[in-house]
Amino acid sequence: MVTAKVWVLKKHFEGFPKTSDFDLKKIELPNLKDGELLLESVFLSVDPYMRPYSRRDMKEGDIMIGTQVARIVESKNPAFTVGAFVVARSGWRTHFISDGKDIQLLPSSWPESLPKSLALGTVGMPGLTAYFGLLEVCKMKPGETVLVNAAAGAVGSVVGQLAKIGGCKVVGCAGSDDKVAYLKKIGFDEAFNYKTVTSLDEALRKASPDGYDCFFDNVGGEFASIAINQMKKHGRIAVCGAISQYNDSVPQKGPYVQVPMIFKELQMEGFLVTRWNNRREEGLKALLKWVVEGKVKCHEQVTEGFENMPMAFIGMLKGENIGKAIVKV
Ligand SMILES: NC(=O)C1=CN([C@@H]2O[C@H](COP(=O)(O)OP(=O)(O)OC[C@H]3O[C@@H](n4cnc5c(N)ncnc54)[C@H](OP(=O)(O)O)[C@@H]3O)[C@@H](O)[C@H]2O)C=CC1
């Protein structure tokens, strides 16, 4: 008999999440039936989507949603061997049972030297978000200028590096000087701290006086309202996230997008990475290749200990992470 530790949503978040909104519980797992596997989480992901999705999909008392890299510790399913690593969407749990249908083995070409936690970041859902958002929504072309915010995070840092690989000029904004230094280190052409500039409008203009062809928006709100005015004619905006609004109790008011959209003839498209689930293999293969070749650099903010999951989640929402926020069990 195995005892799993799980984090449940004790109370729906009101405004910014608090550690008291979570409860740590223990669950006894039953013995395996034929066809089942017992898995042990090794790395867990904390992601912004957990904040809006908790309100949409969860009720109080549910186990927190989320993804992990897990090791198979027992198998009664001939398709899965003990010791193999998988990506699962089993929520905030140390151990769980699967029938093998809802898990994905790490690609067989995964190098032994590469941290398996990258399957939750650059070579996982956030990397795929950058890949499909840039290629399919922004439709970036060589020679164009790409703007990305939350640029030092899991998605943003990949967006900037893929745009460089694609022959673009890249401007990134982030919320600390350390993050700005990181962006320059990984090849962004221009980067600035949006929290310390005197005028966001001026900083965006200085970074690209001709404006922007593509805007990969992870933040929404006021930032997006200002940036939209600096799009070039026929520019494309990929509305990926709106993290500046996820913790609002009262919805933010405009300014509104219609006038710049009309006069600049912009395209603005929201998307979910799951739209390209049928091209997941293609995206992961490309991302893994770039990482192995050293063309895409990865950084992780690793919090040690399953008991620190809520703290890691809250820290990520506050902007404490450079690169992907991960919890190591
Ligand atoms: N559409 C889709 O399918 C997907 C969308 N997303 C979205 O992409 C965005 C980035 O996700 P991800 O890369 O995982 O997260 P990050 O690793 O970028 O972490 C979140 C970052 O957001 C920034 N941030 C937090 N609050 C604010 C705020 N009020 N204003 C501006 N910036 C803020 C912080 O960076 P800083 O210090 O720079 O402020 C923080 O580090 C999120 O909006 C997320 O919801 C993610 C995956 C899939």
Ligand SMILES: CCCCCCC/C=C/C=O
């Ligand atoms: C458990 C994986 C779910 C991935 C969906 C991500 C969509 C994100 C939207 C905003 O953050």
